[in-house]
Amino acid sequence: MWRIGQLARMAGVSERTLRHYDKIGLLVPAAVDRTTGYRWYGVAELSRLERIRGLQRLGLPLRQIAELLDAPEAQVRQALTEIVATIRRDITTLAATAAHAEDHLAVPMSILPQQAAVDSRRLRVRRMRLDHPGELAAVCPAPPAALLTWLRGEPTGGFAAAVTTDGAGEQLFLPARTVVRAVVPPSAGVVRAGQDLFGWLHRHRLEVTGPTVEEHLIDDDGAHAIVLEVTVNPRRCTRAARHGEGGVVAALTDPAVLHDDDPVGPADGAEPVGDQDAGGARAQLLQPVAAAVPVRGRQVRLTAWAAHLAKRSWLDERHREDPGRTRAADAGR
The missing domain is CATH 3.20.80 (Multidrug-efflux Transporter 1 Regulator Bmrr; Chain A)
Incomplete structure (x- = not known):
């Protein structure tokens, strides 16, 4: 069994992230010491955490991950298909916006x-x-x-x-x-x-x-x-x-x-x-x-290509971001 700090270092996440996952019911510790309040995690929790992070890197939000974590693979693939379609629509919109901004910068009007x-x-x-x-x-x-x-x-x-x-x-x-x-x-x-x-x-x-x-x-x-x-x-x-x-x-x-x-x-x-x-x-x-x-x-x-690359880079960065940086800190340990 590992304490919360040990699991955080093993998975490359912050302790605040793990507390947040516990708070929303996404990743509950295997045990909690009633005296000290320390959280303890095992192999099952480590595997579940890796799946959470993997789905998050594929663009799924935590709310949807909670619904799909134990779902069949076919259901996960359907959700990913919808995410990809949404991202492509966002790219198209941002590409048009970037083209308009470039045009206004290039030709003052x-x-x-x-x-x-x-x-x-x-x-x-x-x-x-x-x-x-x-x-x-x-x-x-x-x-x-x-x-x-x-x-x-x-x-x-x-x-x-x-x-x-x-x-x-x-x-x-x-x-x-x-x-x-x-x-x-x-x-x-x-x-x-x-x-x-x-x-x-x-x-x-x-x-x-x-x-x-x-x-x-x-x-x-x-x-x-x-x-x-x-x-x-x-x-x-x-x-x-x-x-x-x-x-x-x-x-x-x-x-x-x-x-x-x-x-x-x-x-x-x-x-x-x-x-x-x-x-x-x-x-x-x-x-x-x-x-x-x-x-x-x-x-x-x-062209839309530069905007496409910028959007893709931004999405990758967002999926790598630690969700614990959001306003969801738990007062407990």
Whole structure:
């Protein structure tokens, strides 16, 4: 028989960990001296401890280990399968987050774009054809109002537009769709924010599939805000991305790549609509560009692989961590 300190040294754990296991009923001593309160452990407890630590290294939490410690192997394998699926989902989420952060560090922007699913909406609009973006300021009514344009980037010629009206006007239906939206900071201005937003879309391989909505909002105190909202399909890459690494590098370093010869949008007189296939796309995570691109004199690789390795290292470290460091100390010995 071994005392708690001896078992701790043999298994490479802390005495506090063993006290915690005893407290939650995961590893009870073979005997406890009624006079001194010392815990005594035998071979059976050592074997049980090794199994606990082994399952913990495989990613199982203590609560689940308690349920599986004496369970059949098939039940343990099923639990591990679920753990692996959860870890992979976490890796995917963290990889997308890392790609967005890398992009923001590599290419300073005035906005923080967010992808979201929005419901359908009906608008009363007045259509028009404009020759230059400078004409937009003159046609946009006072807030609250919305300005819609059908562009893939900075226009190089005429383009379709529409503004909302209070009453009379043509009815426009925007179906439920996936959008990328951003609030325009007062210090940036809508022109710069729009350029930053379309550059972000190209770098993240999101194809514009509907109108850009420029929403002018005002609250009861008279504060004014502008929200940009671009309809996208995350499952289809832009033409620049389809060109491969050259197209991606151009999207990151050359604003001219935003000029496209075949803009997505309605032909003259056609009904503008939003993303027709947004339902399945809502669950899609943004995929980072798989290319090393030069940005401001350094190489930035927007891939999920580095985030994957970092996540795996973090998980390994967490499973090796001594659970006794948590707030679960037992006052007894």
